[in-house]
Amino acid sequence: MKIIPNALTDRGSKYAVSGGPVASVEEAKAFVKTLCRNKKFAKATHNTWAVLLPGGPVKNDDGEAGAGLVILRMLEREGLQGHIIVVTRWFGGVHLGGDRFRRVQDAVWIYLGEMGDG
Known part of the structure; x- marks a missing residue:
C-alpha cells in the first residue's frame, strides 16, 4: 500500500492519494477498509476509488458524485489493471x-508519477 498523505490542497480542501495491487472486488474493498483503519482516513469526507479488474471496472464515488469515474478513465488511459487508486478528500468549507x-485528476497524476519513480 502506497500512501501520499498530503498530495495537494485547494481552498481549504486537503487531498491524499493511495493505491496498491488488488485482484478482486473483495480485495479492493478490503484495501479501502484497511486504509480507513487510520482514523485520519476514516474521518475523511470522501474516499473515492476505482480499479480495472479482469471481470470489469469497479468504482465507488463515496458521495463525491462522478469522482470514481474520473479515476477509472485515468486508469483506462494508462492501461493500469489490477491496481486500486483511492483519492481521499477532507472538505475545507x-x-x-x-x-x-x-x-x-491531479491527485491521480501525482500517484502515477510517484509510481513511475519507484
Missing part, C-alpha cells in the same frame, strides 16, 4: 464545483 474533478 468551500465548494469547489467542477474544480473538484480536476483535483481528483
